[in-house]
Amino acid sequence: xxxxxxxxxxxxxxxxxxxxxxxxxxxxxxxxxxxxxxxxxxxxxxxxxxxxxxxxxxxxxxxxxxxxxxxxxxxxxxxxxxxxxxxxxxxxxxxxxxxxxxxxxxxxxxxxxxxxxxxxxxxxxxxxxxxxxxxxxxxxxxxxxxxxxxxxxxxxxxxxxxxxxxxxxxxxxxxxxxx
Numbered sequence: 175x176x177x178x179x180x181x182x183x184x185x186x187x188x189x190x191x192x193x194x195x196x197x198x199x200x201x202x203x204x205x206x207x208x209x210x211x212x213x214x215x216x217x218x219x220x221x222x223x224x225x226x227x228x229x230x231x232x233x234x235x236x237x238x239x240x241x242x243x244x245x246x247x248x249x250x251x252x253x254x255x256x257x258x259x260x261x262x263x264x265x266x267x268x269x270x271x272x273x274x275x276x277x278x279x280x281x282x283x284x285x286x287x288x289x290x291x292x293x294x295x296x297x298x299x300x301x302x303x304x305x306x307x308x309x310x311x312x313x314x315x316x317x318x319x320x321x322x323x324x325x326x327x328x329x330x331x332x333x334x335x336x337x338x339x340x341x342x343x344x345x346x347x348x349x350x351x352x353x
Contacts, residue, residue: 175254175255175256175274175275175276175277175351176248176255176256176257176258176270176273176274176275176276176277177194177199177255177256177257177258177277177279177348177351178257178258178261178267178270178276178277178278178279178322179191179257179258179259179260179261179279179280179281180260180261180262180278180279180280180281180319180322180323180326181280181281181282181283181323182282182283182285182288182311182314182319182323183288183292183300183307183310183311183314184283184287184288184289184291184292184295185281185282185283185288185332186281186283186291186330186332186340186344187259187260187281188259189332189337189340189341189344190257190259190279190281190330190344190348191203191257191259193341193344193345193348194257194348197345197348197352199253199255199256199257199348200248200251200253200256200257201256201257201258201259202244202247202248202256202257202258202259203258203259203260204240204241204244204258204259204260204261204262204266205224205259205260207231207240207243207244208224208227208228208231208240209224209299211227211231212224212227215227219298219299220299221299221300221301221302221306221309221310222306223299224299225309225310225313228240228313228317229313232317237263237265237266237317238263238265238266238268238269240262240266241261241265241266241269241270242269244258245269245270245272245273248273249273255352258270261278261322262314262317262318262319262322263317263318263319263321263322264318264321264322264325265318266322267322277327277328277351278322278325278326278327278328279326279327279328279329279330279347280322280323280326280328280329280330281329281330281332282323282329282330282331282332282333283331283332283333284333285307285308285311287332287333287334288307289304289307292307328347328351330343330344330347
């Protein structure tokens with residue numbers, strides 16, 4: 175079983191991933207493929223560089239390249255359940271369907287909430303301004319992320335609740351999926 179976690183930047187995907195790790199589920203972060211490629215190309219992980227690399231990768235190798243590179247990493251494991259953080263298109267979903275049962279979990283939070291979270295977390299490559307944040311959102315939506323969220327099997331809403339409350343909801347869902 176491959177649990178695909180989809181959501182806009184700052185929605186809480188990494189919280190779901192951290193719970194999966196605590197449960198012993200291997201986690202593969204699709205954004206790591208883009209960060210690895212940026213490093214390989216000698217680029218700093220700035221928002222504009224990561225957006226550019228994500229677009230270039232897809233232009234050069236096709237719309238499923240990030241999913242294919244992630245799937246290659248998954249193939250090297252012997253786990254019957256894995257979680258993939260950051261699927262962005264239905265084409266990518268279909269790549270994972272070739273390797274097992276796919277369950278899509280969407281994580282949602284409002285743009286303002288996500289922007290504030292991103293500003294607080296300060297991860298390399300995160301947008302610093304509202305304009306950069308909106309540009310990143312539009313890039314994500316351009317890949318088809320909205321379609322994945324709309325067709326998700328499960329939805330976790332991460333709005334107006336504490337991290338502990340959201341963690342409890344996410345753990346409950348992952349427990350349900352594993353049973």
